Amino acid sequence: MRKHPRVLAGVVAIVGVLVLGIGFVYLTVACEDLPGILGPTPGDTSPRTALGVVGIVLGLAALAAAVGAARRRPPSAPIQS
Numbered sequence: 001m002r003k004h005p006r007v008l009a010g011v012v013a014i015v016g017v018l019v020l021g022i023g024f025v026y027l028t029v030a031c032e033d034l035p036g037i038l039g040p041t042p043g044d045t046s047p048r049t050a051l052g053v054v055g056i057v058l059g060l061a062a063l064a065a066a067v068g069a070a071r072r073r074p075p076s077a078p079i080q081s
Contacts, residue, residue, distance in 0.1 A: 009069035016062030023055020 022038070031044035 013066035020059025027052030
């Protein structure tokens, strides 16, 4: 009947994977080696741990929400007497 929740779940899953990937990049790459769009800091060789953890948590939450939305059963029709 309505396929919009499945499409929305797919979009949320894609966003979750992207945010999860960015979180892993922040945890593993030194700040001075980050791409320009992620905000490199010249001379800083440590990874951005706080942003990496936030990215991982938000990515996992988005993936969990997408799985929950995809597995949700549609509401049943009301019983008519």
